[in-house]
Amino acid sequence: MDTRQRLLKKKCLKNISALLREELIDILENKGAKRLWIRKWLSDRPVTGASALLLKQLRLEDPSEYRLALRVTAENFDELLSLIQSSIQRQDTLMRNALPAKIKLEVTLSFLATGMSYRSLSHFYHVSKPSISQFIPEVCRTIYKVLKQYxxxxxxxxxxxxxxxxxxxxxxxxxxxxxxxxxxxxxxxxxxxxxxxxxxxxxxxxxxxxxxxxxxxxxxxxxxxxxxxxxxxxxxxxxxxxxxxxxxxxxxxxxxxxxxxxxxxxxxxxxxxxxxxxxxxxxxxxxxxxxxxxxxxxxxxxxxxx
Structure with missing residues (x-):
């Protein structure tokens, strides 16, 4: 009886060890992998983001509200964009397209105009929060540089x-x-x-x-x-x-x-x-x-x- 119990215990421990080994291998293989390359609501930016919907509609139908939203007229926005675009626009890569300079400027002006949190801006424009925290200071420095002459x-x-x-x-x-x-x-x-x-x-x-x-x-x-x-x-x-x-x-x-x-x-x-x-x-x-x-x-x- 003692011999049978020992064999049974040995067999159970062997099975448990095999299961744990397989689980550990899976964890190590997937340790550095991301669940998603980009969230779907972020990838829908060209279709459902504020730049593609609300601001575009205000620009065409209600210029006064557009000015209240970004604190500049559409003409002023285009002029400012032309001055800073070459400095803030990044090149597209094989992995993904760069964020357009137009959206960077819109996000920055919204932040300056309203003081919205980065999280709220992220939801509104469908741009990731880490990206916003990086490019807003850059855009502000560029605006200061190009408008210094005025x-x-x-x-x-x-x-x-x-x-x-x-x-x-x-x-x-x-x-x-x-x-x-x-x-x-x-x-x-x-x-x-x-x-x-x-x-x-x-x-x-x-x-x-x-x-x-x-x-x-x-x-x-x-x-x-x-x-x-x-x-x-x-x-x-x-x-x-x-x-x-x-x-x-x-x-x-x-x-x-x-x-x-x-x-x-x-x-x-x-x-x-x-x-x-x-x-x-x-x-x-x-x-x-x-x-x-x-x-x-x-x-x-x-x-x-x-």
Missing amino acids: IKVPNAEEWKNIERGFKTRWNFPLCYGCIDGKHVTIKAPPKSGGLYLNYKKTSSVVLLAIADLDYCFSYIDVGACGSASDGGVFKNCSIYQGLENNLLPDNGIIVGDAAFPLKTYLMNPYPGVNLSTEEKVFNYRLSRARRIIENVFGILVSRFRV
Whole structure:
């Protein structure tokens, strides 16, 4: 009886070992294999993605809603695409086709316009989340590079037009622009401590800008840590030395708030509350001229909400 039990146990162990060996071989053979090369809903992008359906329909039937969706007109979109397409378009391979530059730009503009999560953009455009996280920074850098020429220090004739506009529209002669800073909220880099912590107790970088009377940027400086004051950022920006060396024609000025230092080329309001009538009138007119930069920032954040 003992002999039969031993033989039976030996046979069972042999069968179990064979089954386990086969299972282990299957696991090792399939360890690196993917279940799917691409999910079907992603491969249906040319048919069911937002670029092929919704945006195409809005472009043809409702241009105003198209502009609200991407914050640019169809004409502006085509012009911008023509400028950046060669830089962001990749070549097709034998394995799969590259993502079109048009979809990359649409996804990026949607992200900038609405602040949608990468996951939501993935579902909306039928583009994988890892791809979106890779190409959005690339497209943003390319847009900055090709549009950099449109934000420049004015020439002599443009200076005259700006001064004339401030004088006739806002009753502030010899004014060539208004300056201010805006905190742009970010996720603080690791081990940065309080370097990016601003007065609102949030992490940010500072966008310092000068605007003309037509609500257009003449100069921008972005990237200073949120803990820095507007005056400190101004003193370290690239245009500071130019202004110190009489960049503005005819002893002209720019206007700012009390956060900026008083200079021969930079006017800020009279401080305090016990002001004379002349000082109150001056502060009122300076405020009218300076509020343009506040409005510019308002337009910027209402259009692009990231």
